[in-house]
Amino acid sequence: MPQYSRPKGTQDILPEDQPFWEHLLSTVADAARAHGFERIDTPMFESTELFARGVGEGTDIVDKEMYTFKDKGDRDMALRPEFTAGVVRAYIENGMQVLPKPVKLYSTGPAFRYEEPQAGRYRQFHQFNAEILGIAGPLADLEVMLLAWDIFESLGFQNLAFQLNSTGCPRCRPAYIEALQAHYRAHGEAICDDCRRRITQNPLRVLDCKQPQCQPVIASAPKITDMLCEECAQHFAELRAYLDGLDKPYTLNHRLVRGLDYYTKTVFEVWAEGIGAQSAVCGGGRYDGLAELLGGPSTPAVGFASGMERIVLVMKAQGVQVPALPSPPIYVVHLGDASRLYAVKLLVVLREAGLAAQISMGGSLRAQLRHADKRGAKLTLIVGEDELNRGEITLRDMGSGEQTPVAIGQVVEALRERLGH
RNA sequence: GUGGAUGUGGCCUAACGGUUAAGGCACCUGUCUGUGGAACAGGAGAUUGCGGGUUCGAAUCCCGUCAUCCACCCCA
Numbered sequence: 001m002p003q004y005s006r007p008k009g010t011q012d013i014l015p016e017d018q019p020f021w022e023h024l025l026s027t028v029a030d031a032a033r034a035h036g037f038e039r040i041d042t043p044m045f046e047s048t049e050l051f052a053r054g055v056g057e058g059t060d061i062v063d064k065e066m067y068t069f070k071d072k073g074d075r076d077m078a079l080r081p082e083f084t085a086g087v088v089r090a091y092i093e094n095g096m097q098v099l100p101k102p103v104k105l106y107s108t109g110p111a112f113r114y115e116e117p118q119a120g121r122y123r124q125f126h127q128f129n130a131e132i133l134g135i136a137g138p139l140a141d142l143e144v145m146l147l148a149w150d151i152f153e154s155l156g157f158q159n160l161a162f163q164l165n166s167t168g169c170p171r172c173r174p175a176y177i178e179a180l181q182a183h184y185r186a187h188g189e190a191i192c193d194d195c196r197r198r199i200t201q202n203p204l205r206v207l208d209c210k211q212p213q214c215q216p217v218i219a220s221a222p223k224i225t226d227m228l229c230e231e232c233a234q235h236f237a238e239l240r241a242y243l244d245g246l247d248k249p250y251t252l253n254h255r256l257v258r259g260l261d262y263y264t265k266t267v268f269e270v271w272a273e274g275i276g277a278q279s280a281v282c283g284g285g286r287y288d289g290l291a292e293l294l295g296g297p298s299t300p301a302v303g304f305a306s307g308m309e310r311i312v313l314v315m316k317a318q319g320v321q322v323p324a325l326p327s328p329p330i331y332v333v334h335l336g337d338a339s340r341l342y343a344v345k346l347l348v349v350l351r352e353a354g355l356a357a358q359i360s361m362g363g364s365l366r367a368q369l370r371h372a373d374k375r376g377a378k379l380t381l382i383v384g385e386d387e388l389n390r391g392e393i394t395l396r397d398m399g400s401g402e403q404t405p406v407a408i409g410q411v412v413e414a415l416r417e418r419l420g421h
Numbered sequence: 422g423u424g425g426a427u428g429u430g431g432c433c434u435a436a437c438g439g440u441u442a443a444g445g446c447a448c449c450u451g452u453c454u455g456u457g458g459a460a461c462a463g464g465a466g467a468u469u470g471c472g473g474g475u476u477c478g479a480a481u482c483c484c485g486u487c488a489u490c491c492a493c494c495c496c497a
Contacts, residue, residue, distance in 0.1 A: 002479095028459085028464090059495090060494080060495050060496080066493080111497085113495090113496080116422080116494085116495090117489090118493090119491065120496095121496070121497080127497060128497095129497095165474080192492070226437090258496095259496060260496090269497090277493090280497060281497075282497075283497060306497065311497095364450095366453070366457075367450085368455095368456090369456055369457040370456095370458085371459065373458060376459095385455095386455080396456080398457070403456085
């Protein structure tokens with residue numbers, strides 16, 4: 001048994017998994033750039049207060065799941081449990097409100113939540129995050145959704161389902177919550193224990209309860225989309241008109257809610273099958289009140305976060321083919337003390353000429369060729385005493401096994417030709 | 422935080438409560454003194470997660486603990 005093991009809920013992303021991650025990251029970056037989103041990187045830790053404010057006291061994320069610590073200056077800090085609060089803080093702090101609107105930002109990186117790990121849920125996980133700031137109209141909501149769409153589409157995902165709802169705004173949501181609570185009071189004895197707690201602490205959450213006894217109560221519950229104020233209703237209708245006009249499939253889901261306080265109006269998720277209970281691969285929505293809540297100028301905004309570990313799970317579950325990462329095509333083999341230094345010099349010359357090469361660490365010729373094969377070399381350069389005495393090296397094609405002598409001065413040229421440069 | 426399942430070399434798996442915990446993959450070496458992929462042979466690698474208990478005897482049974490996986494909760 002190893003003396004040390006990785007912390008619970010963390011993962012080592014091994015070389016064999018890197019092709020999935022590289023492909024995902026480049027797909028995300030390409031799509032984001034193509035849609036006009038610019039990259040922003042914010043710190044992995046911020047003041048605890050920022051998240052308490054931004055994400056919301058009373059949410060599980062803030063109350064139970066943050067990695068918090070005091071730094072040596074006695075400041076309360078927290079590893080980021082999500083991206084949006086930090087991005088909005090950066091937007092305010094750097095005066096980005098003076099930039100031409102919309103301000104479209106994306107980031108990728110790790111986030112941290114102290115939870116019980118399970119399929120698709122980790123304590124350190126990676127998110128892709130996108131935000132559009134400064135636009136109140138539903139076209140921004142659409143743009144953000146289209147980015148998610150295009151990413152999942154270019155990844156080749158099958159059976160994607162977009163779930164859509166509105167959670168209203170501070171003007172209309174309180175009335176809805178009251179109606180919901182009244183409905184639940186009327187069915188007080190029929191609901192599960194969790195819902196009895198939720199209906200006061202986090203009332204919208206009763207809507208996505210999975211307990212069988214709660215299903216009839218949910219089905220007969222009032223729908224928020226019937227109780228939206230004029231402005232929210234119109235916003236929602238316009239967004240749906242865009243989606244309908246584009247023939248983008250989506251499911252109206254009046255049970256879809258968000259666990260973070262800052263959401264207003266639009267909420268959406270993307271679901272994928274076959275990766276366990278944690279099937280939401282992307283979740284987001286509008287958060288018009290957040291910037292002001294964090295002490296900045298009133299700034300309407302909309303965005304989403306996507307869990308990259310879950311996306312990798314989907315890629316594997318759906319058999320998505322990802323390009324192999326290239327290994328150096330050239331492998332330098334050497335025989336004996338006299339040839340070793342020469343082989344190293346040759347290696348450096350090749351690299352300076354822009355040719356990707358690596359050198360054998362020694363052993364019998366047989367062992368060195370075996371390594372060359374296992375490392376996926378296309379061409380092996382054999383540098384031995386015989387070759388050196390003749391002023392040449394032996395070039396072995398690992399595909400055909402064919403060997404040709406090459407004059408030392410011609411090596412770079414010969415390799416370029418063989419590799420099709 | 423709650424519940425269930427599972428812990429045997431790096432990975433996968435075997436071993437009726439009974440010798441020195443067996444095999445496969447991978448790794449290293451040799452057959453091949455300067456030629457990869459195949460075959461064959463050999464080598465290295467495990468106080469059976471940890472701690473107690475039952476027993477003449479525990480990988481195996483019991484208790485505890487830790488870890489992993491899955492689910493709840495919550496969320497990406």
